[in-house]
Amino acid sequence: MIANYGYKDGSGEYYISIDTDKCIDCAAGRACLEACPKQMFEVIADDYDDQVVWVKKPNCRTLAYDCSACKPAAGYASLPCTLACTPGAIKHSW
Amino acid sequence: MSATSIETTVETMPAKKEFWRWQENVWVDESKDWKSAKLITCGIDVGSVSSQAVLVVDGELYGFNSMRTGNNSPDSATNALQGVMDKCGMQLSDIHYVVGTGYGRVNVPFAHKAITEIACHARGANYMGGNSVRTILDMGGQDCKAIHCDEKGKVTNFLMNDKCAAGTGRGMEVISDLMQIPIAELGPRSFDIDAEPDAVSSVCVVFAKSEALGLLKAGYTKNKVIAAYCQAMAERVVSLLERIGVEEGFFITGGIAKNPGVVKRIEKLLGIKAMETKVDSQIAGALGAALFGYTLMQKQGAKAA
Amino acid sequence: MITAGIDMGSRTVKVVLLEEIKVEGAPQLKYAIKKTHIMMPGDLDPDQAAEKVYDDVLTGAGLKRDQISAVFATGAGRKQVAFATEGITEMTAGAKGASYMFPLARTVVDVGAEEGRGMKTDEQGRAVDFAGNEKCAAGAGSFAEAMSRALQMNLKEFGDASLLSDKTIPMNAQCTVFAESEVVSLIHSATPKNDIAKAVLDAVASRVCAMVRRVGIEGEVVLIGGMVHNAGFVQSLKNAMGVDKISLPDMPEYISALGCALIAAERQH
Numbered sequence: 001m002i003a004n005y006g007y008k009d010g011s012g013e014y015y016i017s018i019d020t021d022k023c024i025d026c027a028a029g030r031a032c033l034e035a036c037p038k039q040m041f042e043v044i045a046d047d048y049d050d051q052v053v054w055v056k057k058p059n060c061r062t063l064a065y066d067c068s069a070c071k072p073a074a075g076y077a078s079l080p081c082t083l084a085c086t087p088g089a090i091k092h093s094w
Numbered sequence: 095m096s097a098t099s100i101e102t103t104v105e106t107m108p109a110k111k112e113f114w115r116w117q118e119n120v121w122v123d124e125s126k127d128w129k130s131a132k133l134i135t136c137g138i139d140v141g142s143v144s145s146q147a148v149l150v151v152d153g154e155l156y157g158f159n160s161m162r163t164g165n166n167s168p169d170s171a172t173n174a175l176q177g178v179m180d181k182c183g184m185q186l187s188d189i190h191y192v193v194g195t196g197y198g199r200v201n202v203p204f205a206h207k208a209i210t211e212i213a214c215h216a217r218g219a220n221y222m223g224g225n226s227v228r229t230i231l232d233m234g235g236q237d238c239k240a241i242h243c244d245e246k247g248k249v250t251n252f253l254m255n256d257k258c259a260a261g262t263g264r265g266m267e268v269i270s271d272l273m274q275i276p277i278a279e280l281g282p283r284s285f286d287i288d289a290e291p292d293a294v295s296s297v298c299v300v301f302a303k304s305e306a307l308g309l310l311k312a313g314y315t316k317n318k319v320i321a322a323y324c325q326a327m328a329e330r331v332v333s334l335l336e337r338i339g340v341e342e343g344f345f346i347t348g349g350i351a352k353n354p355g356v357v358k359r360i361e362k363l364l365g366i367k368a369m370e371t372k373v374d375s376q377i378a379g380a381l382g383a384a385l386f387g388y389t390l391m392q393k394q395g396a397k398a399a
Numbered sequence: 400m401i402t403a404g405i406d407m408g409s410r411t412v413k414v415v416l417l418e419e420i421k422v423e424g425a426p427q428l429k430y431a432i433k434k435t436h437i438m439m440p441g442d443l444d445p446d447q448a449a450e451k452v453y454d455d456v457l458t459g460a461g462l463k464r465d466q467i468s469a470v471f472a473t474g475a476g477r478k479q480v481a482f483a484t485e486g487i488t489e490m491t492a493g494a495k496g497a498s499y500m501f502p503l504a505r506t507v508v509d510v511g512a513e514e515g516r517g518m519k520t521d522e523q524g525r526a527v528d529f530a531g532n533e534k535c536a537a538g539a540g541s542f543a544e545a546m547s548r549a550l551q552m553n554l555k556e557f558g559d560a561s562l563l564s565d566k567t568i569p570m571n572a573q574c575t576v577f578a579e580s581e582v583v584s585l586i587h588s589a590t591p592k593n594d595i596a597k598a599v600l601d602a603v604a605s606r607v608c609a610m611v612r613r614v615g616i617e618g619e620v621v622l623i624g625g626m627v628h629n630a631g632f633v634q635s636l637k638n639a640m641g642v643d644k645i646s647l648p649d650m651p652e653y654i655s656a657l658g659c660a661l662i663a664a665e666r667q668h
Contacts, residue, residue: 004253008334009260009574010298010534015253015337047213048248061257061573064532065609073530073613093337142580165587236577258535259576268576300536300545300575301513 001048005055006063006093014064015093016055016081022089023052035084038066053089067092113276114267115162116349119374122149122157122182133391136189137214137383138171138205139196143235143263144349146377147174149184150384155221157182158377163235171202191391193383197236209386211379212241212252218382219345220247223369228341231331231360232378233350235263240334242341247382251338259299261330263349266356268299269323272306273316277353284321284355291318293326302326320355328359335364343369351375400468400667403456404659405449405483406492406652407476410512411625412438412448413653414456416467417660430499430664434460435653445479453482468667471659475513487662489655490518490526496658497621498524500648505618508611508636508645509655510626515539515603517611524658530613536575538606540626545575546599549582550592554629561596561631568598578602596631604635611640620645627651 006015032041032053040059046052059066070079071094082090128134131151139146141163149157159177163170171194179185186204194202195214202208211232219230220243230241237256243249259265270277291314296302306319314322346368350356352375361367373381406413416434436456443451449472457464464482472483473492480486489509497507498520507518507526515538516531532538536545547557568590572578578599585595620642626632627647637645648654 001249002251002338004251004337006253007255007257008297008330009258010296010301010536011532011538013333013337047209058569058571061571062606062609065606068530068609068613071613072615073528165584257573259574264576264580296534298534298536298575300541301534 003052003054004093005060007061012064013093014067016063016067017091017093018053018055019089019091020046020050020052022087024050026053026087026089028084028086031084031086032081032090035080037069037080040066041081064094113270113274116277116352118161119376120157120159120161120177120181121374122178123155126151126154126156128156128182128184128188133191133388133395134184134189135191135193135384135387135391136175137380137385137387138175138192138194138202139211139214139377139379139383140170140174140194140201141196141234141236141379144376145170145174145196146380147171147178148377148380148384149178149182149189150381150388153385153388155373155381158374158380160374160376171204191387193387195379195383207387207390209383212239212254213249214379214382214386215239215347216241216243216249216382217247217385218378218380219243219347221381221385222347222371222373222378223343223345226343227345227369229335229339229344231335231344231346231350232348233261233263233331233346234348238262238331238334240338242338253334253338255334258297260297260302261327261334265299265327266350266353268303269306269320272303273320275316275320280320280324281353281355281357283317284324285358287315287318287321291322291325293329294322295326297326297330324353324355325359327356328363331356331360332363340364340366342366345369345371347375347378349376400664401462401466402660402663402667403453403467403470404492404656404661404663405453405470405472405474405477405480406489406656406659407445407449407472407474407480408511408652409475409514410439411652412452413656414452415653415656415660416456416460416462417657417664419664430661432657435650435656437652445476446481449476449480450482469663471663473655473659484663485666487659489514490516490529490531491662492655492658493623494518494520494526494658495524495661496654496656497623497648499657499661500654501619501621501646503619504621504646506611506614506616506620508607508620508622509624510539510603510607510622510632511624512540512544515607515610517607517614519614519617528614530610532606532610537573537578537603538610539603540624542575542578542603543599543626543629543632545579546582547596549579550586550595552592552596557596558600558629558631560593561600562634564591564593564597566594566597567601568594570598570602573602573606597635600629600632600635601639604632604639607636608639616640616642622647623651623654625652
């Protein structure tokens with residue numbers, strides 16, 4: 001399952017997608033939890049009783065702002081979370 | 095199926111006319127007798143705007159109540175359930191399993207389990223539309239969900255937007271209030287126009303409001319402004335759907351399914367017709383929750399056996 | 400030489416007339432702001448509003464159109480200014496105007512009615528980087544204005560009320576429409592108005608600050624745009640940015656228009 005967390009508003013579309021098939025039985029030791037400077041990720045039991053990571057609810061609504069520190073206006077080459085997630089479950093839409 | 099509609103005044107408000115009021119609804123299947131049932135489960139969906147309670151008897155939809163959420167979430171859950179129980183003489187002790195979902199799902203004090211509205215809507219849509227349902231659009235009071243599921247109603251892809259009012263029921267209520275037209279009339283009125291207008295250019299509801307006033311001044315009729323707004327909403331919703339991939343059967347749940355002004359425009363943009371349903375579109379979440387409860391109880395029963 | 404700058408904002412139109420003063424022996428050119436004018440378009444279309452406000456300001460200064468060497472326009476509606484010599488972005492104009500007022504400015508924050516943005520500037524007053532949050536009412540002054548209406552205060556009272564509060568109440572809603580309902584429930588649950596006002600201004604400040612952080616907070620920080628008049632917002636912004644001082648110009652709404660007139664003057668040489 002692809003879970004998209006985030007929103008679209010007048011200023012743009014901002015989603016972090018988690019591919020739960022790659023996230024269950026994480027091969028990276030849940031490295032994303034520590035990698036994110038704002039600690040936006042946490043492990044939950046989803047509706048199908050799998051242990052996966054999601055973006056915390058309050059962060060979903062302020063995603064563009066929360067991720068802004070890792071994505072300066074001048075452009076960025078890599079993100080701590082996507083680097084930490086070696087199985088490639090985490091993707092950013094912007 | 096016979097639907098009895100009861101309009102209840104939820105709270106005392108000043109005497110100004112409330113255009114956002116949509117019809118509240120309570121119904122039970124009078125042809126069934128729940129007292130001879132093996133398993134009775136209940137789903138409660140407390141949303142920011144509306145609350146539903148659904149009763150599922152031996153895996154089949156038996157009754158529901160759909161009403162406006164008051165200021166107090168736990169009371170809303172209790173009131174919603176009481177409404178449908180009163181209709182068939184049931185008590186809470188008759189219900190074997192309660193699943194809560196929606197915004198207030200943590201506030202359903204008598205729930206045995208909480209499940210997200212995403213999974214519940216997919217399950218509910220799968221019941222209401224059958225196992226050919228693949229793409230679900232749910233527009234609630236303060237959110238909008240795009241869900242892709244498989245033939246069992248299991249979610250394979252989803253997104254939920256509850257940050258921005260554009261593309262939510264509240265966004266529609268704002269226009270209803272602005273135009274001073276009851277919300278149920280917005281859809282039909284949006285087709286009573288001379289020519290289909292372009293969508294309002296602002297995504298943001300606050301700016302769209304000013305834009306709507308500007309259009310009125312520029313000579314647009316109220317209906318045409320409503321049409322422009324419905325078109326903008328349809329376009330926005332379609333962009334959300336396209337992000338998760340649109341596949342037929344396309345099913346719409348939530349209050350928006352009752353607004354042809356937006357539904358027809360979405361269908362036109364996608365080139366796909368939405369599936370029909372005879373069941374009130376707003377109960378999908380609570381229905382899915384009750385069905386999850388039924389499956390859980392069956393598993394427990396199988397273990398015990 | 401007299402130049403003009405016109406800022407076609409989403410809510411108001413601002414015009415600045417600038418006269419070049421030649422000072423004997425001075426290494427740099429000096430300017431005197433001859434006249435300023437602000438107008439709410441009201442019933443006028445943007446292009447009509449532009450014409451009217453421009454004529455009004457010229458009349459007030461005792462000048463005619465042909466005495467103005469160049470008119471540069473900025474703002475959301477700058478393309479509707481038919482008589483403009485050239486149009487420039489709000490970033491360029493805001494950076495220029497702010498740096499003129501505060502030559503040591505390196506971070507400029509512009510919060511208007513419909514857009515909040517942050518700019519990194521250099522010694523020449525050029526915007527070298529910027530980040531904005533446009534088209535979402537929650538990121539700018541409209542948010543504060545809508546909430547002040549819900550509390551039945553005008554913006555000034557609203558700002559002053561927030562200064563009386565020392566609580567931090569985070570808001571869940573990130574959208575103006577949803578926030579209005581949240582404010583109503585806060586009122587229903589007997590939250591003091593001062594605390595609500597502060598919560599609202601903190602919310603806008605944190606969104607604006609997140610934008611500014613994308614360009615980096617360095618050196619002197621200047622705030623321009625109408626929100627300067629809101630003391631509560633300025634305090635909330637200081638807290639969010641973690642700075643002790645934010646420089647505030649005297650005529651904050653005119654800074655972008657001033658920037659236009661300055662650039663117009665520079666380009667005539």
